[in-house]
Each structure stands twice: as C-alpha cells, then as structure tokens.
Amino acid sequence: MFxxxxxxxxxxxxxxxxxxxxxxxxxxxxxxPRHLFSDPSxxxxxDRNGELLSAxxxxxxxxxxxxxxxxxxxxxKCITAFEDQRFFSHPGVDLLxxxxxxxxxxxxxxxxxxxxxxxxQVIRLSRNKSDRSISxxxxxxxxxxxxxCWQQKNEILALYASHAPFGSNVxxxxxxxxxxxxxxxxxxxxxxxxALAVLPNAPALVHPGKNIETLLKKRNDLIGKLASMKIINExxxxxxxxxxxxxxxxxxxxxxxxxxxxxxxxxxQHKQPLALRQTTIDGHLQDxxxxxxxxxxxxxxxxxxxxxxxxxxxVETGDVxxxxxxxxxxxxxxxxxxxxxxxxxxxxxxxxxxxxxAAAFSEGDILPGTLLPDVPTVINGYTPxxxxxxxxxxxxxxxxxxRSLNIPAVKLLQQYKYQRFYDLLKELGISTLNxxxxxxGLSLILGGSEVKMWDLASLYAGLARTVxxxxxxxxxALRKDFFEPTFLQHSLKENxxxxxxxxxxxxxxxxxxxxxxxxxxxxxxxxxxQFSSSQKIAWKTGTSFG
Numbered sequence: 001m002f003x004x005x006x007x008x009x010x011x012x013x014x015x016x017x018x019x020x021x022x023x024x025x026x027x028x029x030x031x032x033p034r035h036l037f038s039d040p041s042x043x044x045x046x047d048r049n050g051e052l053l054s055a056x057x058x059x060x061x062x063x064x065x066x067x068x069x070x071x072x073x074x075x076x077k078c079i080t081a082f083e084d085q086r087f088f089s090h091p092g093v094d095l096l097x098x099x100x101x102x103x104x105x106x107x108x109x110x111x112x113x114x115x116x117x118x119x120x121q122v123i124r125l126s127r128n129k130s131d132r133s134i135s136x137x138x139x140x141x142x143x144x145x146x147x148x149c150w151q152q153k154n155e156i157l158a159l160y161a162s163h164a165p166f167g168s169n170v171x172x173x174x175x176x177x178x179x180x181x182x183x184x185x186x187x188x189x190x191x192x193x194x195a196l197a198v199l200p201n202a203p204a205l206v207h208p209g210k211n212i213e214t215l216l217k218k219r220n221d222l223i224g225k226l227a228s229m230k231i232i233n234e235x236x237x238x239x240x241x242x243x244x245x246x247x248x249x250x251x252x253x254x255x256x257x258x259x260x261x262x263x264x265x266x267x268x269q270h271k272q273p274l275a276l277r278q279t280t281i282d283g284h285l286q287d288x289x290x291x292x293x294x295x296x297x298x299x300x301x302x303x304x305x306x307x308x309x310x311x312x313x314x315v316e317t318g319d320v321x322x323x324x325x326x327x328x329x330x331x332x333x334x335x336x337x338x339x340x341x342x343x344x345x346x347x348x349x350x351x352x353x354x355x356x357x358a359a360a361f362s363e364g365d366i367l368p369g370t371l372l373p374d375v376p377t378v379i380n381g382y383t384p385x386x387x388x389x390x391x392x393x394x395x396x397x398x399x400x401x402x403r404s405l406n407i408p409a410v411k412l413l414q415q416y417k418y419q420r421f422y423d424l425l426k427e428l429g430i431s432t433l434n435x436x437x438x439x440x441g442l443s444l445i446l447g448g449s450e451v452k453m454w455d456l457a458s459l460y461a462g463l464a465r466t467v468x469x470x471x472x473x474x475x476x477a478l479r480k481d482f483f484e485p486t487f488l489q490h491s492l493k494e495n496x497x498x499x500x501x502x503x504x505x506x507x508x509x510x511x512x513x514x515x516x517x518x519x520x521x522x523x524x525x526x527x528x529x530q531f532s533s534s535q536k537i538a539w540k541t542g543t544s545f546g
Contacts, residue, residue, distance in 0.1 A: 092148035174276070278488075372395055479497040
C-alpha cells in the first residue's frame with residue numbers, strides 16, 4: 001500500500017473516531033440530570049450548637065435527613081477503605097477493580113465480588129433500580145463518568161453519605177448516627193463509624209438479635225484494614241473492636257416538637273428547600289424549660305389545667321433561646337398537646353397594661369406617683385371590677401400597675417382613648433386585632449382582645465431594647481427596636497427603620513419597668529428578692545377567664 005493511501009486511511013479512521021467521540025460526549029454529558037435525588041426528606045432542627053432538637057419522618061416513611069454537604073473525616077476514611085480505595089484517583093470507574101471482580105466471579109461461577117465504585121453506587125441509588133444486568137452496569141459506568149465531570153469528589157461522597165441505605169427505614173449517615181447511636185455523625189468513634197460504613201453494602205445486617213456475628217466480622221475486618229493502612233494505630237483499632245454494635249433503632253429527640261411544626265409551615269410558606277437548619281435554640285435551656293413545664297403540669301392537672309407554653313428570647317438579638325409550644329404529652333389526645341399555644345391567639349388578660357402606662361407616662365398624662373381612682377365604676381353600662389373584688393380609693397399609678405388593678409387601668413384608658421391605644425398596639429406588632437377599635441372598647445385593657453404570645457414577647461423585647469438603647473437613641477423609641485423574633489440562625493432582621501414611635505420613650509418605659517419590678521408574687525416566689533443571687537427582673541401576670 002502506498003504511503004498516500006496509508007495517510008488517507010489513517011485520516012479516515014481518525015475522522016470516524018472524532019465523529020463518534022462528538023456523538024458520545026453529548027450523550028454522556030446529558031444522560032443524567034443535575035439533581036439526582038428527589039426523595040422526600042425529614043424536617044430536622046438543630047440547636048445553636050448543632051445538636052438535634054427534633055425531627056419528623058419523611059413523607060415516604062423513611063428517616064432520611066436532608067442532604068448534608070459535610071461528610072465526617074472518619075466516614076470518608078472508613079467508606080473508601082471498605083468500598084473504593086482508589087476513589088480519589090479514578091475517573092468514576094475503576095478498571096482494576098472491575099477486572100479483579102470479573103476474574104473472581106468467573107472462577108466462582110457466581111457473583112462474589114462487585115466492581116462498582118462509590119460514584120457508580122451513587123448513580124445506582126439515584127436510579128433506584130434492582131436490575132443488575134450488563135446493560136444497567138454500562139449505564140452506571142457512563143453516568144458515573146458524567147457525574148465525575150461536574151461534581152468534585154467531596155460532593156460525590158456527600159451524595160453517597162446522604163442517600164445510602166443503613167438498614168430498616170434509615171437512609172443517610174446523619175439519620176443513621178442518631179437512630180443507632182443517639183448522637184451526630186461528627187461525634188462517633190472509629191468503632192461506631194466502621195459499623196455504619198459496612199451497612200450500605202448489606203443494610204439488612206442491622207436487625208436486633210440477627211446477623212450480629214456477620215456484622216461484627218465485617219466491622220472488625222474494616223477496623224483491621226484501617227490499621228494496616230496506617231489510618232489508625234493498633235491501640236485505637238483494638239479499642240474499636242471492643243465497642244458494642246448498634247441494635248434496635250433509638251427514638252429521636254423531641255425537645256421542640258411545636259417549633260418543628262412551625263418550621264415546617266415556615267418552609268412551606270417561603271418555598272424553601274429542605275436542609276439541616278440550625279436554630280437559635282439553646283439546647284440546655286430548652287431541656288430545663290421543658291422540665292419546668294412538665295413539673296407544673298404534674299401539679300396543676302389535678303385542677304384541670306393541662307396546657308402551658310414558654311418562650312424565652314434574647315433581648316438584644318431577638319433570638320429565640322427556648323420554644324415550648326405546649327406540654328409535650330402527646331399520649332393523651334384529650335388535653336390537645338399538639339396545639340402550639342405560642343402562636344395561638346389567646347386573651348392577654350392584663351398583660352397589655354404596662355404598654356398603656358408607658359404611653360400615659362410618655363404623654364405626660366400621669367407620673368408614677370399620680371393618684372388614680374380605684375372606686376366602683378360604671379361606664380356606659382360597663383362595670384369593671386378588680387380581681388380581688390376590693391377597692392382602695394386612690395392609688396399611685398406605679399402601685400396600680402404593680403398590683404394590676406383593673407379599675408385604674410380602665411379609667412386611664414378612658415382618659416388616653418382606646419382608639420389611640422388600639423393604633424399603638426398595632427404599630428408595636430400586635431397582629432391579631434382583626435376588628436375595629438370600637439369592637440373592643442375599654443375592655444381592650446382587660447383582655448377583651450386576642451393576642452399571640454409570640455407578638456407579646458416580641459413587643460416586650462422591643463420595650464427592653466428601647467431602654468437599653470436609651471443613650472444611643474437619645475431617649476427616643478425607634479421602630480427598628482421592634483422586630484419579630486427569629487428561631488433560625490442567620491435570619492435577617494427586617495425592621496431597619498429609624499422612624500420614631502411618638503407615643504413612647506425610653507424614660508417612660510423605664511418607669512414602667514420599675515413599677516413591674518415591685519410585683520410581689522404569692523407563695524414561695526414572694527421571697528425571690530431576698531436572695532443575693534437573684535436577677536433583677538420585671539414581670540407582669542396576665543390573669544384571664546378560665
């Protein structure tokens with residue numbers, strides 16, 4: 001054959017190869033979607049330190065936490081040593097592993113070893129097919145190469161860790177760590193992590209009382225491999241082999257069940273994708289608040305008092321430190337523990353009186369020592385009465401507030417005008433005044449409206465901020481100090497207005513707090529001020545019907 005003919009033949013071969021390559025590349029590039037997994041996820045809330053607060057099972061009945069981009073280093077070492085030692089060097093397909101598996105399977109005349117890489121396993125998980133045919137394997141190879149083209153190795157590992165099966169109805173490393181060991185994956189030991197790393201290969205191994213020997217051997221073999229690869233030392237390996245295996249799945253914490261429901265509604269309203277969300281909640285404080293509520297519930301349920309809630313805010317930031325929407329007794333449906341009282345409209349009783357007094361102080365209508373009438377009163381057929389059904393004649397304004405006397409408050413509102421007070425409450429963030437001011441009238445000051453505890457706590461926090469910022473704001477009450485609390489970290493405060501709230505000022509609020517600081521509680525709490533360790537605290541009861 002002449003040289004010219006060889007050159008033409010080579011050119012023709014190269015052209016055909018180039019055309020074939022141009023056809024194959026688009027197929028590989030577009031053969032899988034950008035988002036591989038669309039399975040429903042659990043709603044998961046973490047406290048401010050990353051500890052689990054509450055979680056709900058996914059819509060398909062699986063414990064599948066939202067995808068997590070961070071994979072613990074121990075799991076990376078364990079899973080690559082067990083499944084894919086050349087993971088960080090191959091392009092999605094390990095030809096050496098495939099060849100070795102082919103020879104072993106051919107010799108055994110059955111499948112005894114697989115050659116799939118972690119990348120190929122991600123593809124198989126995303127396709128959710130049990131077919132192990134040659135054609136399916138070819139598709140996995142092509143898609144694995146494609147996946148490696150647009151995902152980094154750590155991202156592929158994160159996909160695997162978030163979607164691998166770990167036995168029973170547990171999917172993903174984060175869910176497995178909590179279901180089997182009761183803590184986050186970051187805090188697992190080498191023995192615990194090795195036990196989880198061998199499960200996706202055969203997730204049926206985890207059943208209480210079954211296959212313990214098989215699971216133990218697989219885990220200890222992996223620990224031995226980690227030692228031989230110098231990933232862990234011999235002492236660590238020996239200690240790891242002595243650790244107990246996971247057994248029956250553990251119940252997940254329910255420290256803030258009502259906040260979890262609120263979070264689900266928040267995500268639905270804002271159309272946000274599911275993710276592991278870190279809250280502002282202080283986990284230790286949340287535990288303590290739950291204990292206190294349960295303790296009171298145990299004593300008060302004899303009087304048919306079944307429901308209670310608590311909300312603790314950090315004044316400066318508005319961060320929610322503790323959120324207990326109700327008594328967490330879901331076993332008894334008759335007490336309606338599922339109702340989140342924090343966000344439910346309820347009568348505030350006398351809890352709005354301090355706002356009226358602060359506004360009256362600011363207006364100059366009264367001073368803390370101004371005498372207010374506490375006498376039997378009838379106003380257009382409306383007859384307010386004090387809680388104790390007694391009258392003191394004339395009472396200083398600060399004392400009337402600290403004792404929460406009803407008649408002085410009604411007379412003060414009559415003087416201040418309930419229409420102005422109604423407008424002030426709406427301006428300060430009370431969102432449940434759904435009727436005109438005339439609908440409530442003077443009863444507005446005695447609980448004649450409905451208020452959410454969430455709004456009320458937000459309002460009181462705004463009052464406290466105003467006092468704390470007195471010097472910076474030159475005594476004015478600014479709108480930017482009244483903003484809605486947040487329970488999610490890194491949430492932006494929406495209210496940045498520097499407008500002045502003309503009906504209030506820091507000095508008047510301070511005098512109001514001073515009066516509230518004099519409240520004497522009944523029972524054992526009445527001696528609280530005598531303890532040198534006591535915090536300076538102002539409080540207001542909200543006694544209401546029922």
